[in-house]
Amino acid sequence: QKEVEQNSGPLSVPEGAIASLNCTYSDRGSQSFFWYRQYSGKSPELIMFIYSNGDKEDGRFTAQLNKASQYVSLLIRDSQPSDSATYLCASERGAAGNKLTFGGGTRVLVKP
Amino acid sequence: ETGVTQTPRHLVMGMTNKKSLKCEQHLGHNAMYWYKQSAKKPLELMFVYNFKEQTENNSVPSRFSPECPNSSHLFLHLHTLQPEDSALYLCASSQGQGGYTFGSGTRLTVV
Numbered sequence: 531q532k533e534v535e536q537n538s539g540p541l542s543v544p545e546g547a548i549a550s551l552n553c554t555y556s557d558r559g560s561q562s563f564f565w566y567r568q569y570s571g572k573s574p575e576l577i578m579f580i581y582s583n584g585d586k587e588d589g590r591f592t593a594q595l596n597k598a599s600q601y602v603s604l605l606i607r608d609s610q611p612s613d614s615a616t617y618l619c620a621s622e623r624g625a626a627g628n629k630l631t632f633g634g635g636t637r638v639l640v641k642p
Numbered sequence: 643e644t645g646v647t648q649t650p651r652h653l654v655m656g657m658t659n660k661k662s663l664k665c666e667q668h669l670g671h672n673a674m675y676w677y678k679q680s681a682k683k684p685l686e687l688m689f690v691y692n693f694k695e696q697t698e699n700n701s702v703p704s705r706f707s708p709e710c711p712n713s714s715h716l717f718l719h720l721h722t723l724q725p726e727d728s729a730l731y732l733c734a735s736s737q738g739q740g741g742y743t744f745g746s747g748t749r750l751t752v753v
Contacts, residue, residue, distance in 0.1 A: 534684075564741045573732055573744040574685075581739075618685070622739060629675075629698065630742060632685040 533557055534633035536619050542639045549606040551636050553619030556600065560621035563595060563602045564630065568616045577604070577617075609640045645669065648733050648745035655723065656753055663718040663748045665733030672737055674716040676708060679730040679747075691716060723752045 534555050543549040555563075562581040566574035580586045580593040580602070592605040602621075606613055616635040623629065646667045655661050667674065676688040690698035691710040705727075707719040716733055728751045734742035 562739055562741075566741075571749075573730075573747045574742075575744070576741050579741050620741075622741075629687065629690055631687075634682075634684040 533631045534619055534621050536617075536633035536636045538634055539637040540639045541636055542641060543606075543609045545609060545611060545640055545642050547609055549609045549613065549638055549640070551604040551606075551617050551619075551638070553602040553604075553633055554600055555602070555619075555621045555631075557621065557623065557631070558597075558600065559623050560600075560631075562622040563593070564620040564622070565591075565593060565602075565604045566618040566620065566632075567613075568618060568635065570615075574618055606638075609638075611640050611642055614638055614640045646733060646735055646743050646745035648731075648748055650748060651746065652749045652751075654751045654753060655720065657723060657725070659723075660719070660721040662720065663731055663733075663750075665716040665718075665745055667714055667716075667733075667735040667743070667745075669735055669743060670737065671735035671743070672713055673735060674710060674713070675734045675736070675742065676716065676718050677732040677734065679732060681729075685732070688718075720750075723750075725752050728752045 564579045565577045568574040580595045586593045590607045594603045618635045619633040620630040674691045678686045689708045694710045709717040730747045732747045733745040736742045
């Protein structure tokens with residue numbers, strides 16, 4: 531079983547709609563969770579992180595965490611063509627170093 | 643310069659060559675990492691350094707040899723690589739639990 535799982539996509543979203551990305555993790559010791567965006571041929575860039583159950587909003591992005599269900603999600607409101615990228619979910623155990631475990635990523639395509 | 647800088651951006655090497663990848667971070671972070679990203683695969687952790695001491699080697703073949711002379715610099719020495727080692731090699735740094743800052747990566751092609 532993969533430690534962090536994501537649907538590979540592509541997730542096709544009309545411009546202006548909400549893109550909903552999901553991520554599940556197997557390690558109950560995971561404490562913090564991160565969403566990275568990676569454009570083709572580029573390196574990942576951090577969008578946001580969350581460590582408490584509930585929602586965290588930053589601009590058009592909302593991260594949601596449910597530790598009981600071992601589930602993290604990312605909502606992108608008012609999706610733009612520039613949001614077309616691969617979104618990586620990552621978990622961090624904390625305490626012993628800052629090692630992140632990444633999922634395989636979800637490819638998002640926003641169509642004008 | 644700011645952030646995490648990786649050189650070279652692209653590298654083509656033969657299987658008998660020896661080359662090195664360089665990473666430098668200007669963020670004052672205490673941890674540095676090497677990751678490998680192959681097509682259609684998740685990011686694979688290779689090595690972790692905390693305060694220039696190696697704290698993790700994720701069963702990486704010995705043809706990859708890391709070096710961390712100080713907390714700001716990280717190298718990955720390559721020798722006798724195989725074509726399946728062709729990938730994007732990413733360096734990252736971190737401080738505390740706020741996630742990583744990645745460098746722009748080195749696209750490696752082994753011929």
